[in-house]
Amino acid sequence: xxxxxxxxxxxxxxxxxxxxxxxxxxxxxxxxxxxxxxxxxxxxxxxxxxxxxxxxxxxxxxxxxxxxxxxxxxxxxxxxxxxxxxxxxxxxxxxxxxxxxxxxxxxxxxxxxxxxxxxxxxxxxxxxxxxxxxxxxxxxxxxxxxxxxxxxxxxxxxxxxxxxxxxxxxxxxxxxxxxxxxxxxxxxxxxxxxxxxxxxxxxxxxxxxxxxxxxxxxxxxxxxxxxxxxxxxxxxxxxxxxxxxxxxxxxxxxxxxxxxxxxxxxxxxxxxxxxxxxxxxxxxxxxxxxxxxxxxxxxxxxxxxxxxxxxxxxxxxxxxxxxxxxxxxxxxxxxxxxxxxxxxxxxxxxxxxxxxxxxxxxxxxxxxxxxxxxxxxxxxxxxxxxxxxxxxxxxxxxxxxxxxxxxxxxxxxxxxxxxxxxxxxxxxxxxxxxxxxxxxxxxxx
Ligand code: ATP
Ligand code: MG
Numbered sequence: 001x002x003x004x005x006x007x008x009x010x011x012x013x014x015x016x017x018x019x020x021x022x023x024x025x026x027x028x029x030x031x032x033x034x035x036x037x038x039x040x041x042x043x044x045x046x047x048x049x050x051x052x053x054x055x056x057x058x059x060x061x062x063x064x065x066x067x068x069x070x071x072x073x074x075x076x077x078x079x080x081x082x083x084x085x086x087x088x089x090x091x092x093x094x095x096x097x098x099x100x101x102x103x104x105x106x107x108x109x110x111x112x113x114x115x116x117x118x119x120x121x122x123x124x125x126x127x128x129x130x131x132x133x134x135x136x137x138x139x140x141x142x143x144x145x146x147x148x149x150x151x152x153x154x155x156x157x158x159x160x161x162x163x164x165x166x167x168x169x170x171x172x173x174x175x176x177x178x179x180x181x182x183x184x185x186x187x188x189x190x191x192x193x194x195x196x197x198x199x200x201x202x203x204x205x206x207x208x209x210x211x212x213x214x215x216x217x218x219x220x221x222x223x224x225x226x227x228x229x230x231x232x233x234x235x236x237x238x239x240x241x242x243x244x245x246x247x248x249x250x251x252x253x254x255x256x257x258x259x260x261x262x263x264x265x266x267x268x269x270x271x272x273x274x275x276x277x278x279x280x281x282x283x284x285x286x287x288x289x290x291x292x293x294x295x296x297x298x299x300x301x302x303x304x305x306x307x308x309x310x311x312x313x314x315x316x317x318x319x320x321x322x323x324x325x326x327x328x329x330x331x332x333x334x335x336x337x338x339x340x341x342x343x344x345x346x347x348x349x350x351x352x353x354x355x356x357x358x359x360x361x362x363x364x365x366x367x368x369x370x371x372x373x374x375x376x377x378x379x380x381x382x383x384x385x386x387x388x389x390x391x392x393x394x395x396x397x398x399x400x401x402x403x404x405x406x407x408x409x410x411x412x413x414x415x416x417x418x419x420x421x422x423x424x425x426x427x428x429x430x431x432x433x434x435x436x437x438x439x440x441x442x443x444x445x
Pocket of ligand 2: 283286
């Protein structure tokens with residue numbers, strides 16, 4: 001993309017309404033525009049990152065054997081009356097009446113609807129296990145929407161639902177989700193720690209939240225620092241292997257890590273003092289096992305291998321897709337702007353022309369652009385007639401992890417400059433080498 005043809009409405013001034021850095025940078029980098037409290041338009045740069053995050057979520061869910069579908073945002077109230085949650089949910093639910101005076105709602109989550117789909121089509125244990133998920137907009141009429149996309153009213157969530165014949169199989173689904181989530185967050189460059197959590201309105205005893213440590217987080221957490229040393233890396237997982245998934249879950253749930261709701265001071269005090277940590281943190285996901293909480297009242301029943309009719313065992317598993325943009329920025333920025341991890345960056349590399357209109361420099365940039373694109377990379381070429389300082393400031397603000405700078409002086413020596421946004425380190429090299437280096441960095445990302 002050429003910046004002169006793109007839509008990147010960068011703000012020079014700090015927006016006064018933004019209290020935390022991620023919100024400030026998302027507004028300044030022209031990623032979002034607020035349309036009402038907690039409701040945002042996703043401008044092209046923000047939309048690009050949102051799509052990349054979604055894509056990672058899809059890939060990791062499909063890798064785990066989970067099946068994508070799409071349910072609507074609007075739901076009939078009657079489904080929620082069956083589970084009893086229509087009255088329980090309270091004012092966070094946006095209730096709507098259609099022209100025929102039928103009660104509708106904008107879905108805050110989808111347990112009832114997915115249970116309805118299941119009961120309409122599945123009757124036998126032979127069709128299990130089954131995990132269905134979607135990535136869809138949710139609405140919760142939060143009393144205090146704030147921090148930009150972090151606590152919106154309309155927000156994008158991945159929510160998945162497992163259906164299993166017995167508790168053991170459902171607990172394997174729970175473990176499978178934990179493993180797939182560990183991989184998902186790590187691909188986004190995030191350390192998201194699974195912590196034992198309290199269940200809240202969805203119900204169920206087995207639940208973990210995934211938390212990103214950040215001073216601006218709304219949760220309070222307590223943990224053994226040993227857990228922050230764990231990495232998933234590139235291990236290959238057989239998601240059908242119950243013992244293998246359980247072992248990974250054990251690895252990540254053995255060190256103490258809990259939110260304030262489940263914190264137990266006595267167990268915490270037994271951790272060696274140097275490893276005892278507490279922090280603020282951002283919840284970026286949660287997994288639940290809740291058994292027959294919905295299948296029983298809603299009649300989601302299957303015949304088991306003994307010919308008996310049993311309610312199906314279920315769980316639900318959510319990732320805060322739009323919140324993740326804020327969480328990633330909170331975890332990865334400096335005082336000049338965002339620093340995107342390679343896994344989610346909106347463009348792979350920025351290309352800065354130091355002397356727009358100089359025919360040799362323009363030609364070198366055009367050549368680099370073509371060569372990068374030929375390697376399957378998506379460059380952002382700043383071809384505006386601007387000072388070098390302004391171009392660097394824009395690139396730093398929008399946070400592309402790599403920048404190639406091209407100017408007449410370097411070109412005279414046959415060199416361009418490759419700069420890491422994270423370390424600030426620049427290296428001079430031939431244009432072809434810069435292309436090869438960037439391509440190598442993104443191999444396998
Ligand atoms: P919170 O405690 O932050 O209100 P929750 O526990 O009610 O969140 P879940 O029902 O667990 O939320 O939803 C799954 C994920 O969706 C959360 O882990 C979070 O990342 C995201 N999420 C929830 N509420 C919002 C919101 N208002 N804005 C953006 N993302 C949200
Ligand atoms: Mg939650």
